[in-house]
Amino acid sequence: MEIIKTTRLTKYYGKTRGILGLNLTVAQGEFFGFIGPNGAGKSTTIRTLLGLISPTSGRARVFGKDVAKERTSILQDIGYLPSEAMFYPGMKVKELLKLSADLRKRDCGGEANLLCERLRLDPSRRIGDLSFGNRKKAAIVCALQHRPSLLVLDEPTSGLDPLMQKEFFDILRERNREGATILLSSHILSEIQRSCTRAAIIRDGRIIACDSVEVLSKTSAKRVTVHGAADLSRLSGIRDKKESKESVSFLYSGDMGRLLRALASGQVHDLTVTEPDLEEIFLHYYEKGGETV
Amino acid sequence: MTLVKHELRQGKTSFLIWTASIGFLLVICVFLFPEMKGQMEGVSDVFASMGSFTQAFGMDRLNFGTLIGFYAVECGNILGLGGAFYGSLCGAAILSKEEKDKTAEFLLTHPVSRKRILTEKLIAVLLQITAMNLILYALAVGSVAAIGEEIPWKEIHLLHLAYYLLQIELAGICFGLSAFLPRGSAGAGLGIAAMLYFLNLIANISDSAGFLKYITPFGYCEGADIVSNGTLDARMASLGAAIGIGGIIIAYVKYTKKDIH
Numbered sequence: 001m002e003i004i005k006t007t008r009l010t011k012y013y014g015k016t017r018g019i020l021g022l023n024l025t026v027a028q029g030e031f032f033g034f035i036g037p038n039g040a041g042k043s044t045t046i047r048t049l050l051g052l053i054s055p056t057s058g059r060a061r062v063f064g065k066d067v068a069k070e071r072t073s074i075l076q077d078i079g080y081l082p083s084e085a086m087f088y089p090g091m092k093v094k095e096l097l098k099l100s101a102d103l104r105k106r107d108c109g110g111e112a113n114l115l116c117e118r119l120r121l122d123p124s125r126r127i128g129d130l131s132f133g134n135r136k137k138a139a140i141v142c143a144l145q146h147r148p149s150l151l152v153l154d155e156p157t158s159g160l161d162p163l164m165q166k167e168f169f170d171i172l173r174e175r176n177r178e179g180a181t182i183l184l185s186s187h188i189l190s191e192i193q194r195s196c197t198r199a200a201i202i203r204d205g206r207i208i209a210c211d212s213v214e215v216l217s218k219t220s221a222k223r224v225t226v227h228g229a230a231d232l233s234r235l236s237g238i239r240d241k242k243e244s245k246e247s248v249s250f251l252y253s254g255d256m257g258r259l260l261r262a263l264a265s266g267q268v269h270d271l272t273v274t275e276p277d278l279e280e281i282f283l284h285y286y287e288k289g290g291e292t293v
Numbered sequence: 294m295t296l297v298k299h300e301l302r303q304g305k306t307s308f309l310i311w312t313a314s315i316g317f318l319l320v321i322c323v324f325l326f327p328e329m330k331g332q333m334e335g336v337s338d339v340f341a342s343m344g345s346f347t348q349a350f351g352m353d354r355l356n357f358g359t360l361i362g363f364y365a366v367e368c369g370n371i372l373g374l375g376g377a378f379y380g381s382l383c384g385a386a387i388l389s390k391e392e393k394d395k396t397a398e399f400l401l402t403h404p405v406s407r408k409r410i411l412t413e414k415l416i417a418v419l420l421q422i423t424a425m426n427l428i429l430y431a432l433a434v435g436s437v438a439a440i441g442e443e444i445p446w447k448e449i450h451l452l453h454l455a456y457y458l459l460q461i462e463l464a465g466i467c468f469g470l471s472a473f474l475p476r477g478s479a480g481a482g483l484g485i486a487a488m489l490y491f492l493n494l495i496a497n498i499s500d501s502a503g504f505l506k507y508i509t510p511f512g513y514c515e516g517a518d519i520v521s522n523g524t525l526d527a528r529m530a531s532l533g534a535a536i537g538i539g540g541i542i543i544a545y546v547k548y549t550k551k552d553i554h
Contacts, residue, residue: 047553050401051401052397052398052401052402052552053553054552072404073404075402080402082399086394086399087396087399088299088303090303100399103295103296103400104403104404
Protein backbone atom coordinates (compact mmCIF):
# COMPACT_ATOMS: atom_id res chain seq x y z
CA MET A 1 0.00 0.00 0.00
CA GLU A 2 1.21 3.51 -0.81
CA ILE A 3 1.37 5.55 2.38
CA ILE A 4 2.53 8.75 0.63
CA LYS A 5 1.85 9.56 -2.99
CA THR A 6 2.31 12.93 -4.61
CA THR A 7 1.35 13.55 -8.23
CA ARG A 8 2.90 16.50 -10.09
CA LEU A 9 2.90 18.38 -6.79
CA THR A 10 3.88 22.02 -7.35
CA LYS A 11 4.13 24.91 -4.93
CA TYR A 12 5.06 28.50 -5.70
CA TYR A 13 5.42 31.19 -3.03
CA GLY A 14 4.34 34.11 -5.17
CA LYS A 15 6.86 33.90 -7.99
CA THR A 16 9.39 31.95 -5.96
CA ARG A 17 9.75 28.23 -6.66
CA GLY A 18 9.01 25.82 -3.85
CA ILE A 19 8.62 22.43 -5.54
CA LEU A 20 7.97 21.59 -9.18
CA GLY A 21 5.92 18.63 -10.47
CA LEU A 22 7.02 16.40 -7.62
CA ASN A 23 6.13 12.71 -7.99
CA LEU A 24 6.97 10.80 -4.85
CA THR A 25 5.75 7.44 -3.59
CA VAL A 26 6.51 5.91 -0.20
CA ALA A 27 5.21 2.40 0.45
CA GLN A 28 3.97 0.98 3.74
CA GLY A 29 6.76 -0.02 6.10
CA GLU A 30 9.50 1.82 4.22
CA PHE A 31 12.25 3.75 5.93
CA PHE A 32 12.50 6.43 3.26
CA GLY A 33 15.20 9.06 3.02
CA PHE A 34 14.61 12.49 1.54
CA ILE A 35 17.89 14.17 0.70
CA GLY A 36 18.65 17.71 -0.35
CA PRO A 37 20.34 20.86 0.86
CA ASN A 38 18.56 23.86 2.38
CA GLY A 39 16.13 25.47 -0.04
CA ALA A 40 15.83 22.41 -2.31
CA GLY A 41 12.16 21.90 -1.38
CA LYS A 42 12.26 19.25 1.38
CA SER A 43 10.36 21.29 3.95
CA THR A 44 7.87 22.55 1.34
CA THR A 45 7.09 18.93 0.44
CA ILE A 46 6.67 17.96 4.09
CA ARG A 47 4.54 21.02 4.87
CA THR A 48 2.28 20.20 1.94
CA LEU A 49 1.92 16.58 3.10
CA LEU A 50 0.93 17.83 6.57
CA GLY A 51 -1.59 20.33 5.19
CA LEU A 52 0.25 23.37 6.56
CA ILE A 53 0.41 24.83 3.05
CA SER A 54 -1.76 24.25 0.00
CA PRO A 55 -0.17 23.17 -3.27
CA THR A 56 -0.36 25.50 -6.27
CA SER A 57 -1.17 22.44 -8.41
CA GLY A 58 -0.95 18.67 -8.27
CA ARG A 59 -2.13 16.28 -5.57
CA ALA A 60 -0.84 14.79 -2.37
CA ARG A 61 -2.31 11.67 -0.79
CA VAL A 62 -1.40 10.17 2.57
CA PHE A 63 -2.87 6.79 3.67
CA GLY A 64 -4.76 6.97 0.35
CA LYS A 65 -6.60 10.12 1.49
CA ASP A 66 -6.44 13.54 -0.16
CA VAL A 67 -4.45 15.92 2.06
CA ALA A 68 -6.58 18.90 0.99
CA LYS A 69 -9.84 17.21 1.98
CA GLU A 70 -9.03 14.86 4.84
CA ARG A 71 -6.22 16.60 6.65
CA THR A 72 -7.59 16.09 10.16
CA SER A 73 -8.10 12.35 9.81
CA ILE A 74 -4.64 11.94 8.20
CA LEU A 75 -2.94 13.81 11.04
CA GLN A 76 -4.48 11.45 13.60
CA ASP A 77 -1.94 8.81 12.59
CA ILE A 78 1.12 10.96 11.78
CA GLY A 79 3.94 11.83 14.11
CA TYR A 80 5.79 14.94 12.94
CA LEU A 81 9.17 16.08 14.19
CA PRO A 82 10.02 19.59 12.97
CA SER A 83 13.59 20.69 12.40
CA GLU A 84 13.20 23.54 14.88
CA ALA A 85 10.84 22.61 17.69
CA MET A 86 9.09 25.60 19.28
CA PHE A 87 6.63 25.27 22.14
CA TYR A 88 4.44 27.46 24.33
CA PRO A 89 6.33 29.43 26.95
CA GLY A 90 5.82 28.69 30.61
CA MET A 91 4.75 25.07 30.14
CA LYS A 92 6.39 22.03 31.67
CA VAL A 93 7.39 19.12 29.44
CA LYS A 94 4.70 16.88 30.95
CA GLU A 95 2.05 19.57 30.35
CA LEU A 96 3.14 19.86 26.73
CA LEU A 97 2.99 16.09 26.25
CA LYS A 98 -0.45 16.00 27.86
CA LEU A 99 -1.65 18.86 25.60
CA SER A 100 -0.40 16.99 22.54
CA ALA A 101 -2.11 13.76 23.67
CA ASP A 102 -5.34 15.61 24.53
CA LEU A 103 -5.41 17.23 21.09
CA ARG A 104 -5.28 13.68 19.72
CA LYS A 105 -7.89 12.56 22.27
CA ARG A 106 -5.52 9.81 23.38
CA ASP A 107 -4.00 8.74 26.69
CA CYS A 108 -0.29 8.43 25.94
CA GLY A 109 1.04 8.70 29.51
CA GLY A 110 2.69 5.26 29.61
CA GLU A 111 4.44 5.57 26.26
CA ALA A 112 5.50 9.16 27.04
CA ASN A 113 7.16 8.05 30.31
CA LEU A 114 8.95 5.23 28.52
CA LEU A 115 10.27 7.56 25.81
CA CYS A 116 11.32 10.23 28.33
CA GLU A 117 13.24 7.56 30.21
CA ARG A 118 15.01 6.27 27.08
CA LEU A 119 15.88 9.80 25.94
CA ARG A 120 16.78 10.92 29.46
CA LEU A 121 14.32 13.79 29.42
CA ASP A 122 12.97 15.09 32.73
CA PRO A 123 9.23 15.74 32.17
CA SER A 124 8.96 18.01 35.20
CA ARG A 125 11.25 20.65 33.67
CA ARG A 126 9.98 23.86 32.15
CA ILE A 127 10.26 24.13 28.36
CA GLY A 128 11.80 27.58 28.67
CA ASP A 129 14.68 26.15 30.73
CA LEU A 130 15.52 23.40 28.23
CA SER A 131 18.56 23.43 25.95
CA PHE A 132 18.05 23.09 22.20
CA GLY A 133 18.83 19.36 22.40
CA ASN A 134 16.39 18.74 25.24
CA ARG A 135 13.70 20.71 23.41
CA LYS A 136 14.32 18.39 20.49
CA LYS A 137 13.84 15.41 22.79
CA ALA A 138 10.48 16.84 23.92
CA ALA A 139 9.52 17.16 20.25
CA ILE A 140 10.56 13.54 19.62
CA VAL A 141 8.35 12.31 22.47
CA CYS A 142 5.46 14.42 21.10
CA ALA A 143 5.94 12.83 17.68
CA LEU A 144 6.22 9.25 18.95
CA GLN A 145 4.06 8.96 22.07
CA HIS A 146 0.82 8.14 20.20
CA ARG A 147 2.59 5.37 18.22
CA PRO A 148 1.72 6.75 14.77
CA SER A 149 1.87 4.57 11.67
CA LEU A 150 3.67 7.31 9.70
CA LEU A 151 6.59 9.30 11.08
CA VAL A 152 7.65 12.46 9.25
CA LEU A 153 11.02 13.64 10.52
CA ASP A 154 12.60 16.88 9.36
CA GLU A 155 16.33 17.10 10.20
CA PRO A 156 15.68 15.05 13.32
CA THR A 157 19.12 14.77 14.86
CA SER A 158 20.21 18.41 14.93
CA GLY A 159 20.98 19.28 18.55
CA LEU A 160 21.17 15.67 19.78
CA ASP A 161 24.47 14.32 21.10
CA PRO A 162 25.84 11.11 19.48
CA LEU A 163 24.52 8.86 22.28
CA MET A 164 21.04 10.29 21.96
CA GLN A 165 21.23 10.07 18.16
CA LYS A 166 21.96 6.36 18.52
CA GLU A 167 19.09 5.87 20.97
CA PHE A 168 16.77 7.84 18.70
CA PHE A 169 17.63 5.74 15.64
CA ASP A 170 17.27 2.56 17.72
CA ILE A 171 13.72 3.67 18.58
CA LEU A 172 13.02 4.49 14.93
CA ARG A 173 14.27 1.10 13.74
CA GLU A 174 12.10 -0.62 16.37
CA ARG A 175 9.06 1.33 15.21
CA ASN A 176 9.91 0.54 11.60
CA ARG A 177 10.18 -3.17 12.42
CA GLU A 178 6.75 -2.95 14.08
CA GLY A 179 5.32 -1.65 10.79
CA ALA A 180 5.62 2.14 10.96
CA THR A 181 6.52 3.97 7.77
CA ILE A 182 9.22 6.61 8.16
CA LEU A 183 9.98 9.62 5.97
CA LEU A 184 13.35 10.99 7.05
CA SER A 185 14.36 14.32 5.58
CA SER A 186 18.01 15.11 6.11
CA HIS A 187 21.14 16.51 4.58
CA ILE A 188 23.27 14.19 6.75
CA LEU A 189 23.83 11.43 4.22
CA SER A 190 25.37 8.93 6.63
CA GLU A 191 22.03 8.91 8.53
CA ILE A 192 20.19 8.05 5.33
CA GLN A 193 22.78 5.46 4.29
CA ARG A 194 22.68 3.73 7.70
CA SER A 195 18.94 3.64 8.23
CA CYS A 196 16.95 4.04 5.01
CA THR A 197 15.95 1.39 2.53
CA ARG A 198 15.04 3.86 -0.24
CA ALA A 199 15.78 7.51 -0.82
CA ALA A 200 14.96 10.40 -3.11
CA ILE A 201 17.30 13.26 -3.95
CA ILE A 202 15.64 16.64 -4.42
CA ARG A 203 17.29 19.44 -6.33
CA ASP A 204 15.81 22.87 -7.13
CA GLY A 205 12.34 21.63 -6.27
CA ARG A 206 12.50 18.48 -8.44
CA ILE A 207 13.22 14.84 -7.61
CA ILE A 208 16.38 14.03 -9.57
CA ALA A 209 16.89 10.48 -8.34
CA CYS A 210 14.75 8.02 -6.42
CA ASP A 211 15.80 4.44 -5.76
CA SER A 212 17.00 2.06 -3.09
CA VAL A 213 19.94 3.42 -1.12
CA GLU A 214 21.94 0.43 -2.36
CA VAL A 215 21.31 1.29 -6.02
CA LEU A 216 21.89 4.99 -5.45
CA SER A 217 25.24 4.17 -3.85
CA LYS A 218 26.22 1.64 -6.52
CA THR A 219 27.64 3.37 -9.58
CA SER A 220 30.17 2.57 -12.25
CA ALA A 221 32.55 5.13 -10.74
CA LYS A 222 35.13 4.10 -8.14
CA ARG A 223 37.05 6.13 -5.65
CA VAL A 224 40.73 5.48 -6.45
CA THR A 225 43.54 6.50 -4.09
CA VAL A 226 47.13 6.17 -5.37
CA HIS A 227 50.19 6.52 -3.12
CA GLY A 228 53.27 7.25 -5.19
CA ALA A 229 53.72 8.79 -8.64
CA ALA A 230 51.88 8.03 -11.87
CA ASP A 231 51.05 10.05 -14.97
CA LEU A 232 47.25 10.28 -15.09
CA SER A 233 47.07 13.28 -17.42
CA ARG A 234 46.06 11.27 -20.49
CA LEU A 235 43.19 9.45 -18.74
CA SER A 236 39.62 10.56 -19.28
CA GLY A 237 36.84 9.95 -16.70
CA ILE A 238 38.64 11.46 -13.71
CA ARG A 239 36.62 13.72 -11.39
CA ASP A 240 36.82 15.18 -7.92
CA LYS A 241 40.61 14.94 -7.87
CA LYS A 242 42.28 15.58 -4.50
CA GLU A 243 46.07 15.77 -4.48
CA SER A 244 48.48 15.73 -1.57
CA LYS A 245 52.27 15.39 -1.37
CA GLU A 246 52.25 11.59 -1.25
CA SER A 247 48.94 10.58 -2.75
CA VAL A 248 46.23 11.42 -5.21
CA SER A 249 42.56 10.48 -4.85
CA PHE A 250 39.89 10.73 -7.55
CA LEU A 251 36.57 9.34 -8.79
CA TYR A 252 37.21 7.27 -11.90
CA SER A 253 34.56 6.26 -14.42
CA GLY A 254 36.84 5.65 -17.46
CA ASP A 255 38.38 2.49 -18.92
CA MET A 256 39.85 0.37 -16.11
CA GLY A 257 42.53 -1.19 -18.37
CA ARG A 258 43.93 2.23 -19.31
CA LEU A 259 44.02 3.20 -15.63
CA LEU A 260 45.90 0.02 -14.70
CA ARG A 261 48.44 0.55 -17.56
CA ALA A 262 49.00 4.17 -16.47
CA LEU A 263 49.53 3.07 -12.85
CA ALA A 264 51.86 0.22 -13.92
CA SER A 265 54.10 2.63 -15.81
CA GLY A 266 54.48 4.82 -12.72
CA GLN A 267 55.95 4.27 -9.23
CA VAL A 268 52.94 3.20 -7.14
CA HIS A 269 53.57 2.15 -3.50
CA ASP A 270 49.98 1.54 -2.53
CA LEU A 271 46.57 1.55 -4.20
CA THR A 272 42.97 1.44 -2.90
CA VAL A 273 39.83 1.21 -5.04
CA THR A 274 36.51 1.66 -3.18
CA GLU A 275 32.83 2.38 -3.92
CA PRO A 276 32.12 6.09 -3.56
CA ASP A 277 29.99 6.95 -0.52
CA LEU A 278 26.51 8.47 -0.77
CA GLU A 279 27.90 11.90 -0.08
CA GLU A 280 29.98 11.74 -3.25
CA ILE A 281 27.02 10.45 -5.25
CA PHE A 282 24.90 13.26 -3.83
CA LEU A 283 27.45 15.89 -4.81
CA HIS A 284 27.63 14.33 -8.23
CA TYR A 285 23.86 14.65 -8.66
CA TYR A 286 24.10 18.25 -7.67
CA GLU A 287 26.95 19.02 -10.02
CA LYS A 288 25.69 17.04 -13.00
CA GLY A 289 21.97 17.59 -12.56
CA GLY A 290 21.14 13.94 -12.25
CA GLU A 291 23.10 12.10 -14.93
CA THR A 292 24.20 8.59 -14.05
CA VAL A 293 27.71 8.47 -12.66
CA MET B 294 -12.42 22.10 24.74
CA THR B 295 -8.72 21.27 25.15
CA LEU B 296 -7.70 24.42 23.33
CA VAL B 297 -10.06 26.65 25.33
CA LYS B 298 -8.45 25.44 28.56
CA HIS B 299 -4.98 25.84 27.03
CA GLU B 300 -5.71 29.42 25.89
CA LEU B 301 -7.19 30.38 29.25
CA ARG B 302 -4.06 29.05 30.95
CA GLN B 303 -1.81 30.91 28.50
CA GLY B 304 -3.75 34.18 28.92
CA LYS B 305 -4.06 33.96 32.72
CA THR B 306 -1.31 36.46 33.61
CA SER B 307 -2.45 39.05 31.08
CA PHE B 308 -6.07 38.63 32.28
CA LEU B 309 -5.14 39.09 35.92
CA ILE B 310 -2.98 42.16 35.25
CA TRP B 311 -5.56 43.92 33.06
CA THR B 312 -8.51 43.07 35.34
CA ALA B 313 -6.62 44.13 38.46
CA SER B 314 -5.43 47.38 36.86
CA ILE B 315 -8.81 48.44 35.46
CA GLY B 316 -10.61 47.25 38.61
CA PHE B 317 -8.20 49.14 40.86
CA LEU B 318 -8.61 52.41 38.92
CA LEU B 319 -12.38 51.96 38.81
CA VAL B 320 -12.68 51.44 42.57
CA ILE B 321 -10.29 54.34 43.33
CA CYS B 322 -12.36 56.58 41.07
CA VAL B 323 -15.63 55.62 42.78
CA PHE B 324 -14.04 56.14 46.20
CA LEU B 325 -13.03 59.67 45.15
CA PHE B 326 -16.64 60.62 44.51
CA PRO B 327 -17.75 61.44 48.11
CA GLU B 328 -14.81 63.79 48.50
CA MET B 329 -15.46 65.50 45.18
CA LYS B 330 -19.23 65.57 45.57
CA GLY B 331 -19.14 68.62 47.89
CA GLN B 332 -16.94 70.57 45.52
CA MET B 333 -18.90 69.60 42.43
CA GLU B 334 -21.34 72.46 42.27
CA GLY B 335 -18.61 74.88 41.31
CA VAL B 336 -16.63 72.30 39.39
CA SER B 337 -19.60 71.23 37.25
CA ASP B 338 -19.94 74.79 35.98
CA VAL B 339 -16.24 74.83 35.13
CA PHE B 340 -16.41 71.45 33.37
CA ALA B 341 -19.49 72.58 31.46
CA SER B 342 -17.79 75.68 30.10
CA MET B 343 -14.62 74.27 28.57
CA GLY B 344 -15.79 74.41 24.97
CA SER B 345 -14.77 71.52 22.76
CA PHE B 346 -13.18 69.65 25.67
CA THR B 347 -16.54 69.64 27.43
CA GLN B 348 -18.30 68.38 24.31
CA ALA B 349 -15.66 65.76 23.58
CA PHE B 350 -16.30 64.01 26.90
CA GLY B 351 -20.06 64.70 26.98
CA MET B 352 -19.73 66.85 30.10
CA ASP B 353 -22.18 69.41 28.75
CA ARG B 354 -24.99 66.86 29.14
CA LEU B 355 -24.02 65.21 32.40
CA ASN B 356 -24.21 66.50 35.94
CA PHE B 357 -20.87 65.87 37.62
CA GLY B 358 -22.47 66.39 40.99
CA THR B 359 -24.47 63.13 40.69
CA LEU B 360 -22.89 59.72 41.06
CA ILE B 361 -24.06 58.53 37.65
CA GLY B 362 -22.83 61.71 35.92
CA PHE B 363 -19.44 61.30 37.58
CA TYR B 364 -19.37 57.53 36.93
CA ALA B 365 -20.34 57.86 33.24
CA VAL B 366 -17.48 60.27 32.51
CA GLU B 367 -14.67 59.24 34.86
CA CYS B 368 -15.24 55.51 35.27
CA GLY B 369 -16.62 55.33 31.74
CA ASN B 370 -13.29 56.45 30.30
CA ILE B 371 -11.37 53.94 32.44
CA LEU B 372 -13.70 51.11 31.48
CA GLY B 373 -13.92 52.23 27.87
CA LEU B 374 -10.24 52.65 27.16
CA GLY B 375 -8.93 49.90 29.44
CA GLY B 376 -11.51 47.39 28.27
CA ALA B 377 -11.02 48.37 24.62
CA PHE B 378 -7.25 47.84 24.90
CA TYR B 379 -7.71 44.46 26.59
CA GLY B 380 -10.38 43.28 24.12
CA SER B 381 -8.23 44.36 21.16
CA LEU B 382 -5.12 42.70 22.55
CA CYS B 383 -6.97 39.45 23.23
CA GLY B 384 -8.42 39.30 19.72
CA ALA B 385 -5.29 40.49 17.95
CA ALA B 386 -2.87 38.09 19.61
CA ILE B 387 -4.91 34.91 19.71
CA LEU B 388 -4.13 33.69 16.17
CA SER B 389 -1.05 35.64 15.17
CA LYS B 390 0.94 34.64 18.28
CA GLU B 391 1.07 31.06 16.98
CA GLU B 392 2.96 32.18 13.88
CA LYS B 393 5.00 34.81 15.69
CA ASP B 394 6.17 32.34 18.35
CA LYS B 395 6.43 29.55 15.74
CA THR B 396 4.04 27.32 17.68
CA ALA B 397 1.61 27.15 14.73
CA GLU B 398 3.57 24.20 13.33
CA PHE B 399 3.05 22.30 16.59
CA LEU B 400 -0.65 23.12 16.85
CA LEU B 401 -1.60 22.62 13.21
CA THR B 402 0.10 19.25 12.85
CA HIS B 403 -2.31 17.79 15.39
CA PRO B 404 -5.58 16.28 14.20
CA VAL B 405 -7.64 19.38 14.92
CA SER B 406 -9.47 21.17 12.10
CA ARG B 407 -8.66 24.82 11.59
CA LYS B 408 -12.34 25.66 12.14
CA ARG B 409 -12.20 24.00 15.54
CA ILE B 410 -9.02 25.88 16.40
CA LEU B 411 -10.70 29.17 15.44
CA THR B 412 -13.86 28.35 17.37
CA GLU B 413 -12.05 27.31 20.54
CA LYS B 414 -9.74 30.32 20.43
CA LEU B 415 -12.73 32.61 19.91
CA ILE B 416 -14.54 31.02 22.86
CA ALA B 417 -11.42 31.58 24.99
CA VAL B 418 -11.34 35.29 24.00
CA LEU B 419 -15.05 35.73 24.76
CA LEU B 420 -14.73 33.92 28.10
CA GLN B 421 -11.83 36.14 29.17
CA ILE B 422 -13.65 39.34 28.20
CA THR B 423 -16.87 38.15 29.87
CA ALA B 424 -15.05 37.15 33.07
CA MET B 425 -13.28 40.51 33.20
CA ASN B 426 -16.56 42.39 32.74
CA LEU B 427 -18.33 40.38 35.43
CA ILE B 428 -15.51 41.12 37.88
CA LEU B 429 -15.50 44.84 36.96
CA TYR B 430 -19.28 44.98 37.27
CA ALA B 431 -19.12 43.41 40.73
CA LEU B 432 -16.36 45.84 41.75
CA ALA B 433 -18.34 48.82 40.44
CA VAL B 434 -21.54 47.87 42.23
CA GLY B 435 -19.64 46.90 45.37
CA SER B 436 -17.67 50.15 45.53
CA VAL B 437 -20.76 52.32 44.91
CA ALA B 438 -22.50 50.46 47.72
CA ALA B 439 -19.41 50.87 49.90
CA ILE B 440 -19.47 54.68 49.64
CA GLY B 441 -23.14 54.64 50.70
CA GLU B 442 -24.59 55.94 47.44
CA GLU B 443 -27.78 54.60 45.97
CA ILE B 444 -26.92 52.30 43.07
CA PRO B 445 -28.33 53.59 39.78
CA TRP B 446 -28.98 50.05 38.55
CA LYS B 447 -30.42 50.84 35.13
CA GLU B 448 -27.67 53.25 34.08
CA ILE B 449 -24.90 51.05 35.50
CA HIS B 450 -26.33 48.03 33.64
CA LEU B 451 -26.56 49.97 30.38
CA LEU B 452 -23.07 51.46 30.69
CA HIS B 453 -21.46 48.11 31.50
CA LEU B 454 -23.43 46.38 28.74
CA ALA B 455 -22.26 49.01 26.23
CA TYR B 456 -18.61 48.58 27.22
CA TYR B 457 -18.97 44.78 27.08
CA LEU B 458 -20.36 45.08 23.53
CA LEU B 459 -17.55 47.48 22.61
CA GLN B 460 -14.88 45.03 23.81
CA ILE B 461 -16.48 42.15 21.93
CA GLU B 462 -16.75 44.23 18.76
CA LEU B 463 -13.10 45.25 18.99
CA ALA B 464 -12.05 41.67 19.77
CA GLY B 465 -14.00 40.54 16.67
CA ILE B 466 -12.31 43.15 14.44
CA CYS B 467 -8.87 42.27 15.81
CA PHE B 468 -9.59 38.52 15.55
CA GLY B 469 -10.08 39.09 11.80
CA LEU B 470 -6.88 41.13 11.67
CA SER B 471 -5.00 38.44 13.58
CA ALA B 472 -5.66 35.91 10.80
CA PHE B 473 -3.71 38.10 8.38
CA LEU B 474 -0.74 39.15 10.49
CA PRO B 475 1.98 36.53 10.82
CA ARG B 476 4.30 38.51 13.08
CA GLY B 477 2.05 39.42 15.97
CA SER B 478 -0.48 42.17 16.03
CA ALA B 479 -0.52 43.59 19.55
CA GLY B 480 0.57 47.01 18.28
CA ALA B 481 -2.05 47.00 15.56
CA GLY B 482 -4.74 46.01 18.07
CA LEU B 483 -3.84 48.79 20.51
CA GLY B 484 -3.58 51.26 17.62
CA ILE B 485 -7.06 50.43 16.36
CA ALA B 486 -8.56 50.77 19.86
CA ALA B 487 -6.87 54.17 20.37
CA MET B 488 -7.83 55.40 16.90
CA LEU B 489 -11.51 54.48 17.40
CA TYR B 490 -11.50 56.21 20.80
CA PHE B 491 -10.21 59.44 19.29
CA LEU B 492 -12.65 59.19 16.37
CA ASN B 493 -15.46 59.35 18.92
CA LEU B 494 -13.94 62.45 20.57
CA ILE B 495 -13.77 64.12 17.13
CA ALA B 496 -17.39 63.11 16.42
CA ASN B 497 -18.43 64.73 19.72
CA ILE B 498 -16.65 68.00 18.94
CA SER B 499 -17.75 68.55 15.36
CA ASP B 500 -21.28 68.12 14.01
CA SER B 501 -19.93 67.54 10.52
CA ALA B 502 -17.95 64.56 11.83
CA GLY B 503 -21.00 63.13 13.60
CA PHE B 504 -21.17 60.21 11.14
CA LEU B 505 -17.96 58.88 12.75
CA LYS B 506 -20.09 57.71 15.66
CA TYR B 507 -21.42 54.97 13.40
CA ILE B 508 -17.89 53.78 12.64
CA THR B 509 -16.47 53.70 16.15
CA PRO B 510 -17.91 51.46 18.86
CA PHE B 511 -17.27 54.27 21.35
CA GLY B 512 -20.24 55.97 19.63
CA TYR B 513 -22.79 53.72 21.36
CA CYS B 514 -20.79 53.83 24.62
CA GLU B 515 -21.22 57.58 25.07
CA GLY B 516 -22.11 57.92 28.76
CA ALA B 517 -23.97 61.21 28.26
CA ASP B 518 -26.29 59.65 25.63
CA ILE B 519 -26.89 56.47 27.62
CA VAL B 520 -27.68 58.32 30.85
CA SER B 521 -29.85 61.01 29.28
CA ASN B 522 -31.75 58.64 26.93
CA GLY B 523 -31.94 55.76 29.39
CA THR B 524 -31.17 53.35 26.55
CA LEU B 525 -28.47 52.21 24.11
CA ASP B 526 -28.61 53.46 20.54
CA ALA B 527 -29.91 50.27 18.90
CA ARG B 528 -28.82 51.30 15.41
CA MET B 529 -25.22 52.00 16.42
CA ALA B 530 -25.02 48.89 18.63
CA SER B 531 -26.41 46.67 15.81
CA LEU B 532 -23.95 48.15 13.35
CA GLY B 533 -21.14 47.52 15.85
CA ALA B 534 -22.26 43.93 16.34
CA ALA B 535 -22.35 43.45 12.56
CA ILE B 536 -18.79 44.83 12.23
CA GLY B 537 -17.55 42.53 15.02
CA ILE B 538 -19.23 39.50 13.44
CA GLY B 539 -17.76 40.58 10.08
CA GLY B 540 -14.26 40.46 11.61
CA ILE B 541 -14.90 36.96 12.95
CA ILE B 542 -16.20 35.73 9.56
CA ILE B 543 -13.13 37.19 7.82
CA ALA B 544 -10.90 35.31 10.29
CA TYR B 545 -12.64 32.01 9.47
CA VAL B 546 -12.41 32.60 5.70
CA LYS B 547 -8.74 33.59 5.81
CA TYR B 548 -7.35 31.22 8.44
CA THR B 549 -8.95 28.05 7.05
CA LYS B 550 -7.10 28.57 3.75
CA LYS B 551 -3.94 30.24 4.95
CA ASP B 552 -0.45 28.85 4.31
CA ILE B 553 1.38 28.44 7.61
CA HIS B 554 5.10 29.09 7.35
